[in-house]
Amino acid sequence: MTRYLNQSEATKLDEELFNVYNFGVEQLMELAGLSCASAISNGFPSFKNVLIVVGPGNNGGDGLVCARHMKIFGYSPEIFLPKRTAKTLYENLIKQCELFEIPILNACPSVEELNAKYSLVVDALFGFSFKPPVRQEFCEILHNMIHMSTPCCSIDIPSGWDVENGPTLGAPYLKPEMLISLTAPKLCARFFKGKLHYLGGRFIAPVLARKYELELPNYVGIECYVCLS
Amino acid sequence: MTRYLNQSEATKLDEELFNVYNFGVEQLMELAGLSCASAISNGFPSFKNVLIVVGPGNNGGDGLVCARHMKIFGYSPEIFLPKRTAKTLYENLIKQCELFEIPILNACPSVEELNAKYSLVVDALFGFSFKPPVRQEFCEILHNMIHMSTPCCSIDIPSGWDVENGPTLGAPYLKPEMLISLTAPKLCARFFKGKLHYLGGRFIAPVLARKYELELPNYVGIECYVCLS
Numbered sequence: 001m002t003r004y005l006n007q008s009e010a011t012k013l014d015e016e017l018f019n020v021y022n023f024g025v026e027q028l029m030e031l032a033g034l035s036c037a038s039a040i041s042n043g044f045p046s047f048k049n050v051l052i053v054v055g056p057g058n059n060g061g062d063g064l065v066c067a068r069h070m071k072i073f074g075y076s077p078e079i080f081l082p083k084r085t086a087k088t089l090y091e092n093l094i095k096q097c098e099l100f101e102i103p104i105l106n107a108c109p110s111v112e113e114l115n116a117k118y119s120l121v122v123d124a125l126f127g128f129s130f131k132p133p134v135r136q137e138f139c140e141i142l143h144n145m146i147h148m149s150t151p152c153c154s155i156d157i158p159s160g161w162d163v164e165n166g167p168t169l170g171a172p173y174l175k176p177e178m179l180i181s182l183t184a185p186k187l188c189a190r191f192f193k194g195k196l197h198y199l200g201g202r203f204i205a206p207v208l209a210r211k212y213e214l215e216l217p218n219y220v221g222i223e224c225y226v227c228l229s
Numbered sequence: 230m231t232r233y234l235n236q237s238e239a240t241k242l243d244e245e246l247f248n249v250y251n252f253g254v255e256q257l258m259e260l261a262g263l264s265c266a267s268a269i270s271n272g273f274p275s276f277k278n279v280l281i282v283v284g285p286g287n288n289g290g291d292g293l294v295c296a297r298h299m300k301i302f303g304y305s306p307e308i309f310l311p312k313r314t315a316k317t318l319y320e321n322l323i324k325q326c327e328l329f330e331i332p333i334l335n336a337c338p339s340v341e342e343l344n345a346k347y348s349l350v351v352d353a354l355f356g357f358s359f360k361p362p363v364r365q366e367f368c369e370i371l372h373n374m375i376h377m378s379t380p381c382c383s384i385d386i387p388s389g390w391d392v393e394n395g396p397t398l399g400a401p402y403l404k405p406e407m408l409i410s411l412t413a414p415k416l417c418a419r420f421f422k423g424k425l426h427y428l429g430g431r432f433i434a435p436v437l438a439r440k441y442e443l444e445l446p447n448y449v450g451i452e453c454y455v456c457l458s
Contacts, residue, residue, distance in 0.1 A: 021328055022321035024255040031259060038451045072431060073451050092251035099250055100434045202301060205329045222267045222302050 002199070002228065003215055004185045007163045010128040013183065013212055021205070025089060028203060029058065031224065032182050033065020035200025036155055039180050039225035040066070040122070041073050043153070043196045047119035050077045051109065053141055055125035055159070056085045062155050062182070063124020064093035071100045078118075080105040082125075083137045108140045114148040121145060121152045123176060125159035128186050132168070134160055146172045153178035153196075157188060166191030180225070184214050197229040231428070231457065232444055233414045236392045239357040242412065242441055250434070254318060257432060258287065260453065261411050262294020264429025265384055268409050268454035269295070269351070270302055272382070272425040276348035279306045280338065282370055284354035284388070285314045291384050291411070292353020293322035300329045307347075309334040311354075312366045337369045343377040350374060350381050352405060354388035357415050361397070363389055375401045382407035382425075386417060395420030409454070413443050426458040 005013065017023045040050075052067045054060040060081070067077045079102055084090070098104065114121060123145060125138060134142055142160055145152060154176040157163055164187040167173035178196035181189055183204055189197065199217065202224050209216050219226045234242065246252045269279075281296045283289040289310070296306045308331055313319070327333065343350060352374060354367060363371055371389055374381060383405040386392055393416040396402035406423040411430040418426065428446065431453050438445050448455045 022324045024253070024321070026253045027255045027259045030256045031263075034260075041451050069451075072448075092253070095251050096434075099436065101436065205325075207328065207330065219301075222270050222298075 001215060002185060002217055003213055004187045004189055005212070006187050007128060009212065010163070010186055013208070016208065023203070025058070025061070028201070029061045029065055031203050032062045032201045034069050035182070035202065035224040036062060036066040036122075036180050037069035037073060038223070039198040039200050040070065040120070040153055040178070042225065042227070043178050043198065044120050044151070048074075048076050049118050050075050050120045050122060051114065051118045052077055052079050052122040053125055053145065054079055054081045055138070056083050057127055057129065059127030059155055059157070060124050061089060061093055062127075063122060064090070064097055066122060066124065066155070067097055067102055068100050071102055078103045078105060080109060080141065082108065082141050109144065111144045111147045114144055114150050118150050121148065121150050123152055123154040123159050123174065127156050128163050130157060130159070130163055132162060142174070146174050151177040153180065155180050156182045157186060158192070161188045161191070163188055181228070184212070184216065185228070195229065196227070198225050198227050200225040230444060231414060231446055232442055233416045233418055234441070235416050236357060238441065239392070239415055242437070245437065252432070254287070254290070257430070258290045258294055260432050261291045261430045263298050264411070264431065264453040265291060265295040265351075265409050266298035266302060267452070268427040268429055269299065269349070269382055269407070271454065271456070272407050272427065273349050273380070277303075277305050278347050279304050279349045279351060280343065280347045281306055281308050281351040282354055282374065283308055283310045284367070285312050286356055286358065288356030288384055288386070289353050290318060290322055291356075292351060293319070293326055295351065295353065295384070296326055296331055297329050300331055307332045307334060309338060309370065311337065311370050338373065340373045340376045343373055343379050347379050350377065350379050352381055352383040352388050352403065356385050357392050359386060359388070359392055361391060371403070375403050380406040382409065384409050385411045386415060387421070390417045390420070392417055410457070413441070413445065414457070424458065425456070427454050427456050429454040
């Protein structure tokens with residue numbers, strides 16, 4: 001059984017990848033985003049018009065890389081960035097998407113637009129370092145994603161969910177059909193009720209997996225994702 | 230027909246990836262090395278004991294990334310570095326290999342050792358910026374690779390070959406069984422007589438491929454390599 005990580009374990013594992021393994025953010029983000037695009041091509045092979053909703057942190061960076069690889073794979077992705085950050089890493093990833101001719105939306109799409117234009121929405125808003133509440137600038141897009149009928153694929157954490165305790169009951173919350181956990185599932189994945197749960201981010205050394213008692217499932221051959229459901 | 234690039238075109242394309250697309254070296258090296266490991270798993274699926282010979286430039290960096298992914302895929306790679314460089318990028322990639330428990334040889338393996346211990350040798354010594362002659366510190370390993378009976382897989386350029394004019398006739402030269410061209414084949418690939426020619430490095434935007442008239446072959450699905458032979 002794959003073990004689910006709490007927020008502090010996920011943070012420590014991430015810090016170890018950067019500070020002990022000396023991985024660069026760009027390097028792991030490239031592998032993480034590629035694994036997301038690959039898993040989506042497995043879960044939704046015929047869903048060509050895809051919107052990727054990109055947050056301002058590393059989860060958003062994974063989304064930008066995912067968008068570029070989806071374009072390479074033959075999808076027609078578009079991007080919405082509720083809040084652009086001035087970080088060089090972000091600007092570079094956005095530049096790459098622009099040069100790969102991926103449209104970037106100017107305005108927040110309405111529920112009707114999400115339903116009419118896209119066959120899949122990828123949620124790359126918030127990752128494992130999210131702490132509620134959702135800040136003002138993300139409320140409109142998250143509201144629209146919660147109320148759309150288009151299926152949603154969340155990267156690592158369904159946005160708005162508590163990383164450990166899942167959705168806040170009593171209020172509407174995002175219900176993705178697909179979840180791609182990265183490196184290892186976080187505790188909130190226990191509350192995931194969608195059909196497709198994948199694991200991506202195949203870059204953990206065996207010694208590190210043992211240290212965190214991850215008991216990762218076996219990836220097949222050279223595949224960079226594995227289906228857990 | 231895929232077009233073969235001369236040395237100056239290869240250099241210009243590379244500069245454009247870094248200076249216009251703002252790709253990071255780490256980012257593209259990760260994709261290039263992953264595509265090499267993936268292509269090798271296709272070309273030599275049952276050759277588990279592999280030595281990766283790593284040069285001091287970006288070709289060597291691709292080799293270090295390739296080694297790590299081969300380990301992840303279940304191979305038993307080892308590494309030989311004829312000349313360690315103090316560059317941070319290199320030190321980080323080597324650190325990652327060490328933590329993935331990939332042995333690093335202390336001494337140059339003899340022809341007999343190459344024949345006895347390894348079922349495949351990956352040549353990641355010199356890439357497309359190589360200019361002859363081969364410097365002293367690389368002569369022994371290159372000599373041994375030329376005279377070994379173990380099959381060789383060269384990354385991008387068979388080491389010691391002129392990037393445009395191929396091997397120097399009249400002297401013994403490396404004859405790889407497999408060549409993995411990265412982004413696009415270089416002119417010397419016309420002289421490649423091995424059985425397996427692959428293309429890896431699936432990260433060129435269509436607009437850039439058109440600019441350089443690359444006429445790249447179609448990659449299949451989400452695969453990061455394509456067999457040209």
